[in-house]
Amino acid sequence: MKLMADAALVGFPSVGKSSLIARMSAARPKIADYPFTTLVPNLGMVRAGEYSYVVADVPGLIEGAAEGKGLGHQFLRHVERTALILHVVDITGSYEGRDPLEDYRIINDELRRYASDLADRPQIVVANKCDASGVADRVQALKMAALEDGHEFFAVSALTGAGLQTLMLACGERVSELRRAIAEEQAAAPAFDEEKWERARKARDKRFRVLEEEPGAWRVTGTNLERMVVQTDWENEEAIIYLQHRMARMGVDDALIKAGCKNGDEVRILGYAFDFEGVDDDEDYEDDVEFIEFDVDDEELATEDSQPEVGEEDPDVLA
Numbered sequence: 001m002k003l004m005a006d007a008a009l010v011g012f013p014s015v016g017k018s019s020l021i022a023r024m025s026a027a028r029p030k031i032a033d034y035p036f037t038t039l040v041p042n043l044g045m046v047r048a049g050e051y052s053y054v055v056a057d058v059p060g061l062i063e064g065a066a067e068g069k070g071l072g073h074q075f076l077r078h079v080e081r082t083a084l085i086l087h088v089v090d091i092t093g094s095y096e097g098r099d100p101l102e103d104y105r106i107i108n109d110e111l112r113r114y115a116s117d118l119a120d121r122p123q124i125v126v127a128n129k130c131d132a133s134g135v136a137d138r139v140q141a142l143k144m145a146a147l148e149d150g151h152e153f154f155a156v157s158a159l160t161g162a163g164l165q166t167l168m169l170a171c172g173e174r175v176s177e178l179r180r181a182i183a184e185e186q187a188a189a190p191a192f193d194e195e196k197w198e199r200a201r202k203a204r205d206k207r208f209r210v211l212e213e214e215p216g217a218w219r220v221t222g223t224n225l226e227r228m229v230v231q232t233d234w235e236n237e238e239a240i241i242y243l244q245h246r247m248a249r250m251g252v253d254d255a256l257i258k259a260g261c262k263n264g265d266e267v268r269i270l271g272y273a274f275d276f277e278g279v280d281d282d283e284d285y286e287d288d289v290e291f292i293e294f295d296v297d298d299e300e301l302a303t304e305d306s307q308p309e310v311g312e313e314d315p316d317v318l319a
Helices: 017-024 069-080 100-114 136-148 164-188 194-206 223-230 237-250 252-259
Strands: 005-010 042-048 051-057 082-090 123-128 152-155 209-214 217-221 266-269 272-275
Touching: 005 017, 005 069, 005 164, 017 042, 017 051, 017 123, 017 164, 042 164, 051 164, 069 082, 069 100, 082 100, 082 164, 100 136, 123 136, 123 164, 136 152, 152 164, 194 223, 209 252, 217 223, 217 252, 223 237, 223 266, 237 252
Parallel strands: 005 051, 005 082, 082 123, 123 152, 217 266
Antiparallel strands: 042 051, 209 217, 266 272
16 A cells, blocks of 8 residues: 555644644644644655655544544544554643543554554654643653553653654654665565566456346356446447347357356346347358447457356356
8 A cells, every 4th residue: 555654643632743743844734722623634744864754644533433433444544554653642631631641542452453553553652742730740651651562752842842853853763764674575575567467357357257146037247248238339239239249259158058048038237138049150240230349359358269168267157
């Protein structure tokens, strides 16, 4: 998945994430003293020392976000698209008087419950609003919890800017390490063989399946087959006859017969239906009917020579 940003500011609503990104970068998000001020991620380019990286201010998460509460699924998807989590905790407990340590544990639990790999993603814990008085014990308790979990910890103030430069440098160093690791992983991965992928796609598109939906009614599905049906002028009888002969050459008639379809049974493809009659002889067909051009490459369509027998190598019949 393509990354949205190098790092994501994650935490409860109103913990100061927007204020932090405004301090760390040139981003100017909406900042207010009420929850859910941010409803879409704000991106900011951070430059600190030799480092430059993109930080995303992700909308606030609440307890139950992993089940979708408070648009949790939508917001957590943004977190998935970042390499580093900057877990922001309001050390004052906000106006609700919450326990910062409990907030820290709740957010980590929501990350784990939404996607197990998010719990293992690199994380830096950021205690914000440390300029407030009487928070020293809370800062120490949160620091101990973060270190026990194996996370770096920084105490900062978005209001005064205290501790931010150290945080930005540490974040830049961590992002640089992650970028190198990702590059090494990609270099070690097998090279993408576009030609092989295209051959596999064409082979996959040629396949079709036959399923008896009810007695005397059969559903046929398949990418190329459905494309042909959509491109057919169903008001033109000759176009329909041509489609039926082309389906026969693809092996559809044989597949239907092998599945148990009889003349007069209904054959359904997408939203269209017609009676199965079989084709006894199509050699002289093009002499009898005006040729109608389709935007489908014949090389992409299975023929009697190239289409594998249904039920052998590619079991196309489901009965």
